[in-house]
Amino acid sequence: MLTEIAPPTLDERVAALEARLAALEARPLEAPLPDACRRRTCSYFRDYLAQGPAELVHEAFHEVEREALALQGTCHPWHDAHPDAPDQHCPGCGSGRLDRLERRIRA
Numbered sequence: 001m002l003t004e005i006a007p008p009t010l011d012e013r014v015a016a017l018e019a020r021l022a023a024l025e026a027r028p029l030e031a032p033l034p035d036a037c038r039r040r041t042c043s044y045f046r047d048y049l050a051q052g053p054a055e056l057v058h059e060a061f062h063e064v065e066r067e068a069l070a071l072q073g074t075c076h077p078w079h080d081a082h083p084d085a086p087d088q089h090c091p092g093c094g095s096g097r098l099d100r101l102e103r104r105i106r107a
Contacts, residue, residue, distance in 0.1 A: 065107075
């Protein structure tokens, strides 16, 4: 017989995130964090974690975010120049890579 498991409460989710953050803070860093990251006001803390539990650690989030921003620089101008093709992918990301990256960072 299967029993239903209740989803974690907000307090439990916050406690789990605080524990993960404490573990990250205890690790030595190779390079100093930018001010926004150190103050926990960057897009990871402000936007990404506000939308649910983390699937990416802080550093990985910013790597994916940088890649998505770079692709946006080629995809958005292409779509602006081709308004008749809203469902097509631009040649820069071809297979919908930008869409997948944006989903990963919840953009």
